[in-house]
Amino acid sequence: MHARNPENDVTIGEGGSVAAPAFGPPNVATFEDGRRNSTLADYEDLIKLTQLQDQLQVASYTTCEPHDVDQAVKHLEMISRSLTLTDKPVMSSNYGADRAKASLEMAGIVHDDPDLSEPYVIGLANSVPPRRWDARMAEGLMVHARHGQPIVVSPTVMSSASGPAPLAGTFALENANILFGITLAQLTNPGTPVVYGPQASNIDVRYGSFATAGPERALSISFTGQMGEFYDVPTRAGGGLTDSKTVDDQAGAESMWHLDVTTRSGVDFVIHAAGVLDSYSTVSPEKLVLDCERLRYLERYREGYDLSEDAFALDLIRETDPDDHFLNERHTLTHSKSEYLFPELYTRKSYDDWTDAGSKDGFEAAHERVVELLAEYERPELDPDVRQDLDAFVEEAKADIQS
Template sequence: MTDAAAPDPTEARPARGRKPGGGREARRRDRSAPQTGGRVPYIVRGIPTYDVLGEENLLRIEAAADRILAETGIDFRDDPEALELWRRAGAEVQGVRVRFPPGMLREIVKTAPAEFTQHARNPANNVRIGGRNVVFAPAYGSPFVMDLDRGRRFGTLQDFENFIKLAQSSPWFHHSGGTICEPTDVPVNKRHLDMVYAHVRYSDRAFLGSVTAAERAADSVAMARIVFGTDFADQNCVIMGNFNVNSPLVWDGTMTRGMREYARAGQGTVLVPFILGGAMGPVTSAGAIAQSLAETLAGCALTQLERTGAPVVFGNFLSSMSLRSGSPTFGTPEPAIGSMVIGQLARRLNLPLRCSGNFTTSKLPDAQAMMEGTMSMLAAVHCGANYILHSAGFLDGLLSMSYEKFMLDADLCGALHSYLKGVQVDDDQLAVDAFAEVGPGSHFFGCAHTMAHYETAFWDSELSDNEPFEKWEANGAADAATRANRLWKKRLGEYEPPPLDAGIDDGLRDFIARRKAAVPDMWY
């Protein structure tokens, strides 16, 4: 895979001028414009990752994963071609059960890139995945959507498009994501075409394609080729798919055929176990981590057997459950600290990492939602995650995509941009001359150093209310969720689609029309 210069499917876009007015509101307007201000295509972390286990314990987890792989094995169901790939690679194949000699999978994944570029149709928005890079993408997969006005309801294509527009309008996201919510008003076997088109039409950032069937994965890749050109797409990552293990220890054919479709085309795969401790894995963190390592490592290796050097992201989704009720729980401390260990293991494999996200079981965009979400997002940034899916909107244990939570989480992502920069130390930042100017007992409000930095010194929240109580009360005493409700409506009202080449648009529409006409509608 090479990182060549992408053909630019956008037209030249004039820079947005600064509107009349100044101060805080003007800075907020600048931040809302994706092509201006301090927006970056992705974050390069300025702080180190956080390691919680020493070498001895990491070796013990790796040894446990090796035993699971060699003694118990993993089922690869409904995919004879995958079984044949394993047989030729030297694994032991008995029916659909595959067992792996210790060290075999680690050797195979050495051909996967440690870092790669996913190209966007606007080259300024290309993302670099791996290394010290961090990419934020919205939440993924909710059948329901929710807002303060209409409550909880099934998602529609309009909701799906709205969330793409909201992500595109925010400087704090770097990736358009994938199935942000299920558009349940479109047939199951055709909605992937509308979703991929919506990502291309309403965003100019990188995106995920469909994974729910091999033919839908193939359609997603074909549409990406229309956008980027076949030759360029064959040599570069222009689309990715997010695939889940059927934990415990099952890769089903729907997933493996789809991920092989992406890998065969040289496109990216994000491979993720979804382990609820006590249900699909052990209740103990160490056991769930060993299971996760075994399952993900097997998937990553399969992509390399399909096409050597295909980009793959080592994924992980640890979660817990209420052992009294059997209900899943999200944003809890045990999976958060477990993510730290997963980060260490991924770095030892030299693979890019998707880990953790903004998780919560709360049914409203409330204090529980923000507490749980912040815990799991901090775990993601500290464990070294490179691609953070579920960065915004996740509510109700991922069953609901919330408009208000999306805006609150976008604000948190903005704060994390500043947090991940770390602390810069140079003569200007040390401000020794400012101390000489101000002297003892005075203040720094009007000194030259403050005036030079006041617009950029601190991250400025779009949703927090920092006014005195009396002013907040006089302005309506709105809580954070109410302010978020107003903001998402404002963003959608101001949204302007990024330009798209007319020939590409026509090509996509023609492809969609032909594919939809070829098969009858399916609703389940």
């Protein structure tokens, strides 16, 4: 996928995971306000945070669902902000032909490529399990396919509700939904880039609630990686998933575990990689930066360790007295900077130093980091004429819809 800034171009399906933050939550939860309906200002802040986090390579379309904007033109307001507040690749609206076309036209404007000769956006197409496709989703998928823009085919079968209780039956049903979407894309335009994206979850039958972060979800993620290998297509699954309602131990444990399983399963594209709370229904800017910290840990783990002669440091070990230490050695200072990850949010201070600094827990530390990042944010450069053309398109499209 091509970004406005070529340094941010990404390839999905050639090793490593490409990550995008939350997608679709109608609520936002912040350190100061708690949980509330999300706004367009929240959406802007989340796009800015995405721009500033190296662990997120793609900006989601609906990082949150703003409630303070006309729903008929919401997609125009959101896509235009995605394309201007970040110079990373962005996700597009797939809900109907008109919204998909508008997304692609706006991408063509900012990339000065109205014919869309390259993949600039990626859409997300959801079926309606058990065995139905909404006409608008199918139309959006076909619009993306006609223009050669990649599409993630991603049903969300809920075991015990829209799918059978056993995981095997749920996986079979998801596979059928996905293969239909992939086939439709290829019939529309052979060679359309597609991503195999099952998102199986289950219902907790005790409460009738959506469960996104149990061990069965981890098995679904593993299944996705294996099916991607079987069909030889890129995959989408997993993320920083949790059913917790707030930024607490449950949120951290569930998110870290599912991110770990996602990377170990070889998943290529990870939506909901950061920021998600409450079974997809809430996004938290503080959790977004905490999830990015978790992603940094996993990146470091995947790097492994150096086995060079210099790394073994056998000469230094021989030269050091049995009762001496290595703290003052130049070798130690040099390798400490390259060998070890230094967390930005997790504390390693002594108890006294931590107390003197205000006894802040992870949630408060994350809030302070969010405030710092938003203060540091600078809008990526965009040619004024291009911005004028984009704004003109948005205003004309809004007028047509609202007339």
